[in-house]
Amino acid sequence: MKLSRRAIRRIEGEPGFKLLPRRWVVERTFGWMIRWRRLVRDYEQRIDVSEAMIHVAMGSLLLRRISH
Numbered sequence: 532m533k534l535s536r537r538a539i540r541r542i543e544g545e546p547g548f549k550l551l552p553r554r555w556v557v558e559r560t561f562g563w564m565i566r567w568r569r570l571v572r573d574y575e576q577r578i579d580v581s582e583a584m585i586h587v588a589m590g591s592l593l594l595r596r597i598s599h
Contacts, residue, residue: 564588 564570567588575581 563592567591 564585569584570588
């Protein structure tokens, strides 16, 4: 699982809150993952098992969306 991150700098002189680009995609995905009870807490001792559970959860979500 490869992740990339990019620093988004705040625009000088602009007051208030500004929505970061594509942040909603990450928040939505985390919301979907919370539906899996095993992913709510960090139960796993090993990181590879935790990563496998994320893959299972996302695969299940993908299959559910394709089948409907």
